[in-house]
Amino acid sequence: MVIPAQRMTDRIGMALMCIVGLGIVAELIRNPNFEWGVVFSYLFEPAVLWGMGLTLWLTIASMAIGLVLGVIFAVMRMSARTWLRVPALLYLWLFRGTPLLVQLIFWYNLAFLYPDLRIGLPFGGATLYEGSVNDLITPYSAALLGLALNEGAYMAEIxxxxxxxxxxxxxxxxxxxGMTRRKVLLRVVLPQALRIIIPPTGNQTIGMLKTTSLVSVIALYDLLYAVQTIASRTFQTIPMLIVASLWYLVLTSILSVIQSRIEAHFNAKSSGAH
Known part of the structure; x- marks a missing residue:
């Protein structure tokens, strides 16, 4: 029996891949420094699950706000009116041109610039709200502001x-x-643009899930901060990082499956329309 050269090459390649893979797995199991017992004992720790829940909440909330901002600023950027286009360009330039970590720290320390906030009617009218900025800019609100505003700039281009x-x-x-520009945008343009918008939006959502780990620098109890807190108490840094990594892998895998299902739905819908 003659085996084609390409099939033989594939078999050799698969055999080599299996050997290397088994070697890696064996090393992971044999090396006691990974402390898999510790990893599995903390995998469903309530504090870790709480941090994971906050990570998911931040991902969903930031992406939802970022998508709305993206639509608004995308339309503004494409507008023929200068007073709409220029602010959109400045927004994109600012939030895409500075690191997200810097933005998060900036929002968290906003009270240094504006200790007090007063909102009132113009021309000396009644005060609608007056209070400390520290009461408004908590780690939660600072994280949401930083993540959502930054994401909005990238979603605008998408x-x-x-x-x-x-x-x-x-x-x-x-x-x-006889449709107005607004109706044309909402009923004609955006529904057709979804097929192009959805794949990179799915990638941005998966990226956002991992990007939320940056909020640990402002002491927000997300997944990474939760495992770091446990590690600082138990001095088991590597096992706790593995716990976080396993949960990030699980969550990104779930999001990837959801993304592929949504893409398949819109592709099938588009093919049916043709």
Whole structure:
């Protein structure tokens, strides 16, 4: 029996991959420094699960706000009106041009710039709100501000690319039917742009899940901060980092499956439309 060269190469490659993989797994099991017993004992620790819950909440909330901001600033950036386009460009320039970690620390320390906040009616009218900025800018609100505003800048470019992918004739057809610009955008352009917007949005969501680990620097009790707190008490740094890594892998895997299902749905819908 003659085996084609390509099939033989594939078999050799698979055999080598299995040997290397088994060697890595064996090393992970044999090395006592990984302390797998400790890892599994803390995997479902209530404090770790609480931190994981906060990580998920931050991911969902930041992406939701970022998506709304992305649509708004994408439309503003594409506007013919200078007073709309320039603020959008400045927003993108600022939040895409500075590190997210710096932004988080800035929002967390906003009270150093503005210790007190007063909101009132113009021209000496009644005061609607007056209080300390420290009461408003908690670690939660600082994290949400930093993550959402930063994500909004990146989502704006994703949404803009999706809008630009829609044939301009579709907009002309909508206006010919008497639709306003707003209705054309909401009913014609955005639904067609979703097929382009969704894949990178899924990638951004997975990236956001991992990016939330940065909030540990402002003492927010997310997944990473939870395992760091336990490690500082037990001095078992490596096992606790493995606990965090395992949960991040589980969550990103779930999000990847959801993303692929959503993409398949929109691709099937698009194919059916054609």
């Amino acid at each position: 949404v803009r690319s999706g809008i630009m992918s829609v044939d301009h004739g579709q907009q002309d057809a909508g206006r010919a039917l």
